[in-house]
Structures are given as structure tokens and as C-alpha cells.
Amino acid sequence: MPKKKKVKKVKKTKKAKKPVLKNSLKSAPKSSDKKNNISNLDEKPEIKKVKKQPTEKRVYNLKDFVVYPKHGVGKITAIEKAKIGEIDIQFYKILVEKEKLTLTVPINQQSKLRPIASINQINKCISILKTKPKIKRTMWSRRAQEYDQKINSGKIYELAEVVKDLNKNTDIIADQSYSERQLFEKAYERLKSEFEAVLKTGPDEVKKKMDKALGRASISDSAE
Numbered sequence: 001m002p003k004k005k006k007v008k009k010v011k012k013t014k015k016a017k018k019p020v021l022k023n024s025l026k027s028a029p030k031s032s033d034k035k036n037n038i039s040n041l042d043e044k045p046e047i048k049k050v051k052k053q054p055t056e057k058r059v060y061n062l063k064d065f066v067v068y069p070k071h072g073v074g075k076i077t078a079i080e081k082a083k084i085g086e087i088d089i090q091f092y093k094i095l096v097e098k099e100k101l102t103l104t105v106p107i108n109q110q111s112k113l114r115p116i117a118s119i120n121q122i123n124k125c126i127s128i129l130k131t132k133p134k135i136k137r138t139m140w141s142r143r144a145q146e147y148d149q150k151i152n153s154g155k156i157y158e159l160a161e162v163v164k165d166l167n168k169n170t171d172i173i174a175d176q177s178y179s180e181r182q183l184f185e186k187a188y189e190r191l192k193s194e195f196e197a198v199l200k201t202g203p204d205e206v207k208k209k210m211d212k213a214l215g216r217a218s219i220s221d222s223a224e
Helices: 022-027 031-052 107-112 119-130 140-151 156-165 178-199 203-214 217-223
Strands: 065-068 072-084 087-096 101-106
Touching: 065 087, 072 178, 087 107, 101 107, 119 156, 119 178, 119 203, 140 156, 140 178, 156 178, 156 203, 178 203
Parallel strands: none
Antiparallel strands: 065 072, 072 087, 087 101
């Protein structure tokens, strides 16, 4: 019997890996590096925001007029210090003469205060008072709530709008109810007190100026 020839097994050769260029490794940033760069960019503005605190930077002086939204115009009568526990607190004493009220406002809560209006803002208010009132056809209870929110907002233009809309010397509102009259007088007096502080004039002169813009001068003249 002839001998069978042995078949040699051919070993499989491994595929050679593609060469990786060193330059490409250097140029391609790692994903971790990208995350670090992004996080560094995000951290910087956050730190600045904490340090700035723009709402607490304003400084008011003695005898300055300020507006506290819920009470109107007041005058700073004192800047005092007090110690509560281990914390030193500095605060303003504000006299609201119209309401015979003294407020205590910490200096680090100045966002509740605003300076009195400028001459340009007063002139804009006068032009608002001269325009026709806008009366919504909704229930009075809802409108009264909106008017009250505008009065307590501390925004002088919204205050002027309430005075204009509730002015009784119009064809739309012939007779005012008690609640309408109360809201009108509240808004009127708040606006009038700020006019006095800005224009540095007496209440009688300011009243004439406002009544003339509202068209109420004829009523006051006929009453005299």
C-alpha cells in the first residue's frame, strides 16, 4: 500500500494593522479635553454673576426720595446699623409722609426700591393723562384687581394709566362707585406725590397741572 502524503497545514497570517499617524493623534483633541474646555468656559461667567450683584450696588443718601411700590414716595431720614445675632445689618429708614408710615429697608434688599422719576418720565405721564381712557368690558371685580396691581407695581406709567382710566370727567364713566373712587384717589395721590418730589413744587400747583391734563380744570373752576 502506498503511503499517504502528509498535508502541511498553512497557518493563517494576521492582518497587518493600518499605521496610525502620530500627527493625527496630536491634532485630534480628546473628548475629555473638549469637556474640560467647555466646563472652563461655563465656569467663568457664573463666578462673575455671583460677584457683580447689580441690584445691590445702588447707594441712596440721606434726604433722597425713593419709591417703595406698595406705599409710594418716601424720604430717607436715616441710615442705621443693627446687629442681629452675629450679623451686622445696615438699613434705611424711609418716611412715607402721605401714609404717616416709617419703613425699615435693609440695604441688601434694594430691589424693593427705585429712585423717583426723571423730568422726561413726568412729561410722558402728562401725555398719558391727556389720552382717552381705555375701559375693558369685563367684570368690575377683575378690573379692580388689575388696577390695584398696577398701583402697587411701583411703575409710574402704569400709575398714570390707572388715573387716566378712572378719571370721572369722561363720557364713559358718568358716575363712579365707591370702590372706583377709592382706587382713583389712591392712584391720583401716589402720582401727585411723585410729581411734587420731581418738580419740587407745592401740591396745589401739581394738582392744577394734573387736572389740566385730565380735563378736570373746568370742574374745579366752576366749583369755585
